[in-house]
Amino acid sequence: MDTFATFHELVKSRHSVRQWQDAPVPREDLEHMLDCARLAPSDTNAQPWRFTVTTNRTTIRLLEEATHARFRELEHQLQAAGRPEAARKLKVFEKYAATFGSAPALILVSGEPYDSRFMREVFTQMMTPAAVAQLSHDESIKSTSLATMNLLLAAHALGYGSVPMTGPVLAIPDTLKVTFKLPAPFEPHLLIALGRPRTHDGRTTSRKSLESVVDWID
Ligand SMILES: Cc1cc2nc3c(=O)[nH]c(=O)nc-3n(C[C@H](O)[C@H](O)[C@H](O)COP(=O)(O)O)c2cc1C
DSSP: OOHHHHHHHHHHHOOBOOOBOSOOOOHHHHHHHHHHHHTSOOGGGOOOEEEEEEOOHHHHHHHHHHHHHHHHHHHHHHHHTTOHHHHHHHHHHHHHHSOOTTOSEEEEEEEOOOOOHIIIIIIHHHSOHHHHHHHHHHHHHHHHHHHHHHHHHHHHHTTOEEEEESHHHHHOHHHHHHHTTOOTTOEEEEEEEEESBSSOOOOOOOOOOHHHHOOOOO
16 A cells, blocks of 8 residues: 555544553553654644653543542532533533543643744734733644644554543643643643554544535635
8 A cells, every 4th residue: 555545544544432442551552652742743843742641540540530520510510500401411521521431541631831932022022912822822732732643643553542532621620730740831631541442343423525624715
């Protein structure tokens, strides 16, 4: 297969996996994935990312439990405020946000606010301080997102199944910071759960057609 055909097949067959075999993920394989992540492009090559890895099954289970506990707390608050429908919807989201307790490995992808000479000497002249702060946050997330995609594809190429998650980051950001010993000013962006997939079912999600998402302009 030529290089593009191989790459295309890899991209087409990657899908989120939320059920894993018990088998541990060897450090060497994690290092291959992380090496691909750090080779991603970033704004002015700032590389504002940090990747924190745990394969401690107790830690992973406790993080899932903490995510559930936070959702239950919010659901009780909504019930107490007379908003049962909102509580029910949160319960549905809870399932989506907290299905990583059986993963053999977690990688927290974090970002520091984007900083550069452009930022300090150019953007500050063009924008308000609030807009600069927002940009600094956004540019960091763009870069960590690209790194995450490299990591997900690398995991898939090595035969692992993964899922990138916002849910736990929204629910328990401070717990993640403490558990993963994240130094300031890094903020958690995405939590990736991964391991050998329990089943080899393919992707279940569909995609919008190419025509519906692409515009060609003169
Ligand atoms: C930014 C982002 C946040 C996501 N958050 C979650 C999450 O909290 N829980 C989850 O199970 N999946 C999460 N996902 C996975 C998406 O649900 C999944 O990528 C999407 O449905 C497409 O399916 P596929 O990855 O199988 O192609 C997230 C994906 C992205 C890109």
